[in-house]
Amino acid sequence: MIIDCHGHYTTAPRALNDYRARQVALLDEPGAPALSPDVRISDDEIRDSLEPHQIATQRLRGVDMTIFSPMAGAMAHHVGNAVTSRHWAQACNDLIHRVTRLYPREFAGVCQLPQSPRSGMAECVAELERCVNGMGFVGCNINPDPSDGYWTDPPMTDRYWYPLYEKMVELDVPGMVHVSCSCNPNFHHTGAHYLNGDTAAFMQFVLSDLFRDFPTLRFVIPHGGGAVPYHWGRYRGLALQLGRPPMEDLLRNVFFDTCVYHQPGIDLLLKVIPADNVLFASEIFGAVKGVDPETGFPFDDTRRYVDAVQGVSDAERHLLFERNARRVYPRLDALLRAQGR
Numbered sequence: 001m002i003i004d005c006h007g008h009y010t011t012a013p014r015a016l017n018d019y020r021a022r023q024v025a026l027l028d029e030p031g032a033p034a035l036s037p038d039v040r041i042s043d044d045e046i047r048d049s050l051e052p053h054q055i056a057t058q059r060l061r062g063v064d065m066t067i068f069s070p071m072a073g074a075m076a077h078h079v080g081n082a083v084t085s086r087h088w089a090q091a092c093n094d095l096i097h098r099v100t101r102l103y104p105r106e107f108a109g110v111c112q113l114p115q116s117p118r119s120g121m122a123e124c125v126a127e128l129e130r131c132v133n134g135m136g137f138v139g140c141n142i143n144p145d146p147s148d149g150y151w152t153d154p155p156m157t158d159r160y161w162y163p164l165y166e167k168m169v170e171l172d173v174p175g176m177v178h179v180s181c182s183c184n185p186n187f188h189h190t191g192a193h194y195l196n197g198d199t200a201a202f203m204q205f206v207l208s209d210l211f212r213d214f215p216t217l218r219f220v221i222p223h224g225g226g227a228v229p230y231h232w233g234r235y236r237g238l239a240l241q242l243g244r245p246p247m248e249d250l251l252r253n254v255f256f257d258t259c260v261y262h263q264p265g266i267d268l269l270l271k272v273i274p275a276d277n278v279l280f281a282s283e284i285f286g287a288v289k290g291v292d293p294e295t296g297f298p299f300d301d302t303r304r305y306v307d308a309v310q311g312v313s314d315a316e317r318h319l320l321f322e323r324n325a326r327r328v329y330p331r332l333d334a335l336l337r338a339q340g341r
Contacts (some may be wrong), residue, residue, distance in 0.1 A: 003325040005158040006257050006281035007066035011053045013045040020238030034083045057284050069110035075180035077146035082119040089114035097135040108332050109137040115146040121163040132171045133257050138331040145203050149184030157208030165214050174218035177201045190287040211253045224260035229272040249341035257281035258302050264304035275316040279324045
């Protein structure tokens with residue numbers, strides 16, 4: 001199988017964004033009650049939003065299953081308060097659940113968490129449990145910066161986050177470290193903030209004993225790990241300099257995806273990071289759209305890059321395309337086994 005571990009519902013029907021606009025507008029009306037999810041979308045609208053776009057592209061590129069989550073850039077955890085985020089996460093996650101019910105062989109759900117700056121983890125724990133136990137989701141996305149560009153919350157290794165990690169371990173689900181939009185004009189959201197978030201989270205892991213407290217906790221750092229593979233020597237050197245454990249220890253819990261949109265980047269990723277720690281991903285209709293004029297193929301057709309890497313064995317490609325995803329996301333493995341795959 002070919003499993004894409006990183007997909008977002010970027011073509012969701014307009015009614016979802018209409019609900020968000022109404023929800024946000026009420027925040028400017030003093031005393032107005034919060035707007036609970038009231039999104040009305042038909043099954044046909046979902047089909048029309050996916051079949052000519054995400055599904056057609058998956059089939060064209062030979063992708064069998066995508067681990068699918070709400071649009072990351074629209075999470076916007078800085079908006080409103082914890083109640084705002086809870087309702088928005090519920091609306092987005094309920095729609096992902098409907099997608100997985102309509103297309104159970106093409107999509108597995110990953111949930112958006114109702115994070116809000118400095119609001120604690122109680123809402124996130126409750127939503128994660130609802131999505132995993134109630135709707136069959138296989139993981140979650142975790143925003144390391146709910147302030148969306150200003151980094152006002154504690155590092156991901158702080159005990160502030162522990163209630164969420166306890167629930168992730170209990171449910172045996174991983175988290176993808178994924179920021180959202182950027183309110184800070186210094187940081188373009190996909191060109192800077194996304195990669196900053198990936199890199200910052202990894203360094204937080206290097207400095208902490210988080211995985212001593214949670215030895216089975218698993219994180220996927222997307223976008224090829226940001227700057228991490230390119231500066232692997234820097235991180236190895238810092239770990240030695242600061243008396244931290246060797247990087248191999250960290251790789252028991254931390255994984256990277258292949259959302260890197262040129263051949264030299266994929267070559268470097270797979271040369272530096274062990275094949276056991278890389279999951280295939282493309283983020284179709286995500287950060288980078290369009291055709292690369294140098295190759296004539298879409299930037300996000302990452303399967304082409306992985307197929308073209310020299311020195312990768314068939315066994316390693318099997319890890320990259322399928323086995324690692326099933327190992328890191330055991331609930332996905334159980335879902336596929338139940339389907340006879």
